[in-house]
Amino acid sequence: MITVETIALSTMVSNSLVMPLLLRGKSRLTHRDDAAGLVLGIRRAAIVLILLLGYAYFRLTGGGRGLASIGLVSFAAVAQFAPAILGGLFWKNGTRWGVLVGLVAGFVMWAYTLLLPSFAESGLLPVSFLDEGPFGIWLLRPQQLFGLTGLDPVSHAMFWSALVNIGGYVTVSLVVRPSAAERAQAVQFVDILAEPVGERRWQARTTVGALQMMLERFLGREGAERVVRSYSGTMPESPEAAASPDLIHHAEAQLSGSVGAASARLVVDALVGEEQIRPDEVMEMIGEASQRVELIRQRLEFLYDATSAIGTTLDVTHTAEELTQAAVPRFADYVTVDLAEPVLRGDEPGMNGSVSGGGTRMRRAAVGGIREDVPFFSLGELITFVPSSPTARTVESGQAILVPRLRDSPGWQEVDQARAQRILDFGIHSLITAPLPARGVLLGVANFWRADGSDPFEQDDLSLAAELAAHAAVSLDNARRYTREHGMAVALQRSLLPRALPEQNAVDVAYRYLPAQEGVGGDWFDVIPLPGARVALVMGDVVGHGLHAAATMGRLRTAVHNFSSLDPPPDELLGHLDELVTLTDQEAAAAGSETTITGATCLYAIYDSVSRSCAIARAGHPAPALAHPDGTVEFLDVPSGLPLGIGGLPFESIELRLPEGSRLVLFTDGLIERRGQDIDIGLRLLRETLSGADQSPEQTCDAVLDALLPEVQSDDIALLVARTRVLGAGQIAEWDVESDPAAVHRVRAAVSARLVEWGLESLADTTELILSELITNAMRYGVGPIKVRLLHDRLLTCEVYDRSLTSPHLRYAATMDEGGRGLFLVAQLTARWGTRYTEDGKVIWAEQAVPGTPGS
Numbered sequence: 001m002i003t004v005e006t007i008a009l010s011t012m013v014s015n016s017l018v019m020p021l022l023l024r025g026k027s028r029l030t031h032r033d034d035a036a037g038l039v040l041g042i043r044r045a046a047i048v049l050i051l052l053l054g055y056a057y058f059r060l061t062g063g064g065r066g067l068a069s070i071g072l073v074s075f076a077a078v079a080q081f082a083p084a085i086l087g088g089l090f091w092k093n094g095t096r097w098g099v100l101v102g103l104v105a106g107f108v109m110w111a112y113t114l115l116l117p118s119f120a121e122s123g124l125l126p127v128s129f130l131d132e133g134p135f136g137i138w139l140l141r142p143q144q145l146f147g148l149t150g151l152d153p154v155s156h157a158m159f160w161s162a163l164v165n166i167g168g169y170v171t172v173s174l175v176v177r178p179s180a181a182e183r184a185q186a187v188q189f190v191d192i193l194a195e196p197v198g199e200r201r202w203q204a205r206t207t208v209g210a211l212q213m214m215l216e217r218f219l220g221r222e223g224a225e226r227v228v229r230s231y232s233g234t235m236p237e238s239p240e241a242a243a244s245p246d247l248i249h250h251a252e253a254q255l256s257g258s259v260g261a262a263s264a265r266l267v268v269d270a271l272v273g274e275e276q277i278r279p280d281e282v283m284e285m286i287g288e289a290s291q292r293v294e295l296i297r298q299r300l301e302f303l304y305d306a307t308s309a310i311g312t313t314l315d316v317t318h319t320a321e322e323l324t325q326a327a328v329p330r331f332a333d334y335v336t337v338d339l340a341e342p343v344l345r346g347d348e349p350g351m352n353g354s355v356s357g358g359g360t361r362m363r364r365a366a367v368g369g370i371r372e373d374v375p376f377f378s379l380g381e382l383i384t385f386v387p388s389s390p391t392a393r394t395v396e397s398g399q400a401i402l403v404p405r406l407r408d409s410p411g412w413q414e415v416d417q418a419r420a421q422r423i424l425d426f427g428i429h430s431l432i433t434a435p436l437p438a439r440g441v442l443l444g445v446a447n448f449w450r451a452d453g454s455d456p457f458e459q460d461d462l463s464l465a466a467e468l469a470a471h472a473a474v475s476l477d478n479a480r481r482y483t484r485e486h487g488m489a490v491a492l493q494r495s496l497l498p499r500a501l502p503e504q505n506a507v508d509v510a511y512r513y514l515p516a517q518e519g520v521g522g523d524w525f526d527v528i529p530l531p532g533a534r535v536a537l538v539m540g541d542v543v544g545h546g547l548h549a550a551a552t553m554g555r556l557r558t559a560v561h562n563f564s565s566l567d568p569p570p571d572e573l574l575g576h577l578d579e580l581v582t583l584t585d586q587e588a589a590a591a592g593s594e595t596t597i598t599g600a601t602c603l604y605a606i607y608d609s610v611s612r613s614c615a616i617a618r619a620g621h622p623a624p625a626l627a628h629p630d631g632t633v634e635f636l637d638v639p640s641g642l643p644l645g646i647g648g649l650p651f652e653s654i655e656l657r658l659p660e661g662s663r664l665v666l667f668t669d670g671l672i673e674r675r676g677q678d679i680d681i682g683l684r685l686l687r688e689t690l691s692g693a694d695q696s697p698e699q700t701c702d703a704v705l706d707a708l709l710p711e712v713q714s715d716d717i718a719l720l721v722a723r724t725r726v727l728g729a730g731q732i733a734e735w736d737v738e739s740d741p742a743a744v745h746r747v748r749a750a751v752s753a754r755l756v757e758w759g760l761e762s763l764a765d766t767t768e769l770i771l772s773e774l775i776t777n778a779m780r781y782g783v784g785p786i787k788v789r790l791l792h793d794r795l796l797t798c799e800v801y802d803r804s805l806t807s808p809h810l811r812y813a814a815t816m817d818e819g820g821r822g823l824f825l826v827a828q829l830t831a832r833w834g835t836r837y838t839e840d841g842k843v844i845w846a847e848q849a850v851p852g853t854p855g856s
Helices: 002-024 035-060 067-090 096-121 153-175 180-189 208-230 245-259 261-272 279-309 316-327 341-345 390-397 417-426 459-496 547-565 570-590 679-690 697-708 741-757 761-781 822-829
Strands: 334-339 360-369 382-385 401-403 428-438 441-451 507-514 524-530 534-541 601-608 613-619 625-627 633-635 653-657 663-667 717-724 732-737 786-792 795-802 832-838 841-849
Touching: 067 096, 067 153, 096 153, 208 245, 208 261, 245 261, 279 316, 279 459, 316 334, 316 341, 316 360, 316 459, 334 341, 334 428, 341 360, 341 459, 360 390, 360 441, 382 390, 390 401, 390 428, 390 441, 401 459, 417 428, 428 459, 441 459, 459 547, 507 524, 507 697, 524 547, 524 717, 534 547, 534 663, 534 717, 547 570, 547 601, 570 601, 570 613, 601 663, 625 679, 633 679, 663 679, 663 697, 679 697, 697 717, 732 741, 741 761, 741 786, 761 786, 761 795, 761 822, 761 841, 822 832, 822 841
Parallel strands: none
Antiparallel strands: 334 360, 334 441, 360 382, 401 428, 428 441, 507 717, 524 534, 534 601, 601 613, 613 653, 625 633, 625 663, 663 717, 732 786, 786 795, 795 841, 832 841
């Protein structure tokens, strides 16, 4: 640390203090031929001087200070140059006097708070200086200045020295106005947006030979040759040739690396000398600079406004339209945007800068201008650009291309000569084509056109058009990527939702599903036929948007299907679903995944068309609406329950009887909730819409969406309307069965007779066999009383009730087994069979297809 700081201090002293003083004083030392040796000698002397000062400090403090302590003290000294250096780079109002005052104040405070206390600790100063402060002033104690405590001595000294250093620098710079030379130099370092005047900067009065001799004096022959070789301009061959301003600037920049910027400026000033400029030239230079600055300001303001207006949505076409609106009329009279066809679909463009022999094909995505009757290619038209056209050359090179005079560009006219002539006759005369690159791929091309009344595009306009197009390309690519992900999520979600409603006669059903415009959510619904002329209606909502929400929705829908096959009541099914969500989230957390399912909502209802009963339970989902046949509407008071995955409380269900023709309306929160609007407003609109009687489910869905669909849909909307039906009394047959094997024969005869009445004689034999097996099984293993029920609906359903809770299981009987074949026969003769539990027992059911119905 000591070595580094010694070299740093010596360089600062020699470059910023000693050399400028010698050069300003025109010392004879600076006129020697070996000026490089002088610079080296000054630095060595500075190093020796600083080391001697460090040694003196070490001896004066009694040798108690370690090298690390001395390094920290010297580091605090070096830090005094930081405000001046940073101010010179980033603040153009700083002055030389401000720097000097700040440095002096900083070094004084450094000595007072860090150097003098070390002398006091070594006995060179009284100890009271530390404990009581000078003259007994308590607030001036050097290591607790103005009562500041809690810092180590170095940090304490750094804080106060930096404070007075910066304060002095800023205060004096604000009070003392900078000179013209200081302002000009500040512009060069600080204001990167202002451009130097260039040729008018130096009035050169030196030759190449004199400039090279000056470089050899300070850098040596090899160093001077390196400077000449590094010059990027044309080097005059003759030493007597006048040195160009650029060469002088180059020499000054290279020299400043060895002797410092201030010394280099003094050396070049002494060599070149500045010619007095006439007042009229000064005014001309000021006018030119002002115009240039104003032009740059206008362009920066335009770019700021344009970039703020482009990319407000994640729609590719709308983003292209925003580009045309931002550029007209401030930069161009007309703008057209042509994109590769895959970009409009959200796919990779497949344009890597190569142009085939047949040209480049792109589709017009946006057109904008000061007039609408311009004869460009129409919106949506597929355009083939020949290889010689500016658009194709832009695609091939990846660079913006300027066509200042369209009449002189035959390549542009070859795309469509007749249309090109109409465009020229319309008054359009100048064009810039700018590529739309983003993340390594080329999305398309933006074309900027100017017409009569506007100046032709110039070379300076190319960079502005390219920057505007580059920003628009990033927004277009964001929209393209979103379009692709959105399309994938929509496709996934639609594939996981019911593609067609299942066949069942318990309810008439209609549904609507509308994905969000800006991110697919996890809303879903289902209609699940259940045995016994019943149906399950399901509505759910998953937290979040995107592919994860769609995939989660599919998992929950599959789980509900599996649980419904067990035919539990709604509250038990939601309990199983809640346990599954909790277990899934625990597994995800253990694997380090941050995506969860917790918070999803679900509503599950079972409607029985025989008894007209409807059991409903919900887990955090909005309560369903019930529209009675007379037009009255109510929102059912179903216990809410917590969302899935939270756990802690069991779910509750309610059971009610619904009149025939009632409409049960299930929906997600996207239908009734709006940002900044009370949810009661949405519920009121829904109630008013459903109040109309004699509406079919399809008409109900249309009316609800017409009334509640927002202009900007920010969330998914799922709507399910089920109008209840009732199985007629003539389609139901019931018998009580005594616990006597002889009763089986009587039931079989009664069943056969009823099947004849229903016109189902062809099913009599199989039905008798099925009922014989089920009744015998109930008598043998169940608990009476036993009841038999036949339901003639889309299917013929046989049901046997008993009060036992044991469920029969299908098994394969061995060759010598006397039993075990009954349920096997039932399974072979029916479409499906199963068991469901009731409050006081169980029901074994079996379904057969009815002749004449689909699938029979």
